[in-house]
Amino acid sequence: MLRFGRCALDVAGRRLLVDGTPVHLEPQAFDVLAHLAANPERVVSKEELLDAVWGSRFVSEAALATRIKEIRRATGDDGAVQGVVRTVRGRGYSLVVEPAQSGDDERPAGTGLLGRERDVTEALARLRPGSVVSLVGPGGVGKSTLARELVARLTADGRRVVTVDLTAIRDAGHLLPAVTRAAGVVGEAPQEALAGLDAVLVLDDADELVADVAALCSRLAGSGGRLAIVVTCRERLGCRGEQLWPVLPLDSATARELLRARCRELAPLGGLVDAPADRLDDLGAAVDRLPLALEMLAAGSAVEDVDGLRTLLDTRPDLLPAAQRDAPDRHRTLERLAAFSIQRLDDDLRAALVALGAFAGAFTSADAAGVLGAQGPAAVRALADRSLLAPVAALGAPRFQVLRTVYRALASAADPAQVVAASSAHATYVVRTLRLAEEQLRTAQEAAAAAVFDRLADEARAAYRWAHAHDVPTAVALVRALHPYAYTRLWDEPFAWAQELSTVTEAPEVLAALATRAAQQSRLDDAATLATRVLAATTDDDLRTLALECLSDVGIYRYDTDAAVAAAEELLADGERTADRHRLAIGWTNSILARTYGGRAHEAAALLPTVERLTPDAPSDRAWLAYTRGETLAELGEPGAAAELARAKELADSVGNPFVGGVARVSLAAALARSATAADAEPALREALGTFLRRGNVTHLTSALRIAVPVLSALGHEEAAVTVGSWVLAPERRPAHPADRQVAQQVVDAAASRPGGPVWAARGRALSTAEAAEVALAALVPL
Structure with a gap:
């Protein structure tokens, strides 16, 4: 502990x-x-x-x-x-x-339940005279098991408990007699007698008699008596005195623990007992981490391994056996478990559930409205009330998730055209939402826009998988919507989708994404060719911006100042024509950086006053301008470079932009290594290398490693400096800036006569880019 x-x-x-x-x-x-x-x-x-x-x-x-x-x-x-x-x-x-x-065990006593201690605690806290505590959740989530635990706790505390199993009662006229018989109440006023009991009444499984149980509980709770009531049901009663407690599916770790435990009991020689955690988590997620469904998986593991069970879930979930032979009919298969809830839905709610099932993860009422229209929020409320949507703990707006066990049964019986229409509506909504967020990325609302991309990442994946197979134009539109965010956040996945799409379309949106990916992977000739094709194929201002930025970047990476400046000037012209401050910020950034890196720092410095007059809204644009000032001042040896680079880093971090944040950290590390605060360079360099290595950005990882050589040397990490320096000098590397090559050569030459120096150098020449980064990271002290 x-x-x-x-x-x-x-x-x-x-x-x-x-x-x-x-x-x-x-x-x-x-x-x-x-x-x-x-x-x-x-x-x-x-x-x-x-x-x-x-x-x-x-x-x-x-x-x-x-x-x-x-x-x-x-x-x-x-x-x-x-x-x-x-x-x-x-x-x-x-x-x-x-x-x-500490070795002390603080596990709360008195429960054999896994992951339900909070449910027990909360339910007990709500039990007061006249209260009705409704344990509400989907079928198979363990409401009855939880109720039995409450009975055990209450009985152990000396409370009187009356339990009535309602599963066998189908006639509403039998409800009150069954309750009075269980409570031992006789006489002409049974309801008054019940309400006056100093006891807890547990009504288990009220699904078939919701309205009648609600009416009875309203009368008992409203009589001013001492009776407290616990009800288990798939939907809330809506009665007087009701206090709702949702019984949710288990979390991943608890579901995995329960699955292993039940496998040891039901199939100790089966393949799930020692299966990897990630495979068990996948199985658990496929059945919504419902305890009853996990028990079915455990029983099925006697004859099926992980792959076999996963196939059964996808093709024949009806073949999964019930863990107990005497289980109620509706608990004997996953299909029957779902069917009991589905059969109570009207056609409109069934259609809504099919549509919401297209979401890969949690969604809000606003998301539902984007797919279903104005009726979306009402449908969410109705389905959530019936425990067909699981609430997901999150900050902000309430979020829900469709139960996959229910959706699987519903979709298999639905009209295929309805399922296709749902997936199409979902993909269209995702594209539309991301395009709106993409426009916000250029504004002061950048952080909020980035949060939208982050929240919808899984939805974008699901939409792309469907659109790639069924609607290529929508897949292209999705790649286009994600491009600016993916570029600045070093997210390669959307660009990999563009690579897949390139086999079926040469849409300029796809070519632009391929150009950006090639530039990030140091395939600079490919990047320039693709970006040029984009400019020839479209007049769309946004696509032109992406292509011109890519061409300008390629010129900077090649130290081809004229080419970089020419593309930047086209971008500036577009920015002036459209009065777009984002285009102007990027145009000036690349125009000045190209001159700074190309040995024309004084010319670049003369342009800095122009940059000072720019007032872009987006923090990332302001970060790039601060980075540009810092790099130019550093090249000239002027004071203030480190402060500008630190400001760029802070602005980038404020909106989660690892691209400009990473390059700012590298340059800041170089500036700090030359100052009296050299030790401060270490964390900045480590974070930058880690960022580019983790995101697979070869181009900027290469640049970071070049700058890392003098930093590693200044910090006394000689072996790492020589190893990385020899990697920089290897002939197969992309040409480095002359100053970077000169420093690397000096470091390698200085170690040539020292023990280990030649060995370190030989090792460095054989390393890949990722391996060289690992050498540098291993030398740097962790934060």
């Missing part, structure tokens, strides 16, 4: 306790907190946390910021006080109080 402040973290059991009480934390937020707790003596960088929690999968820094907010909410912290997690501006996060190891 790891303890810090009022909190205790059980990493193995994936539990967070605050003041001894279990508090729910979403899986990724838990992983972030666990990584911080495992590194109590240092500031953990954002890149390290992104790598540790999300691995190679692209997410923006906004996703990490959201998880930090979730941790603060769960621990009673906030962004102002920062009593648990401290934000270290420009560096990362750290725990405020150092954790200490």
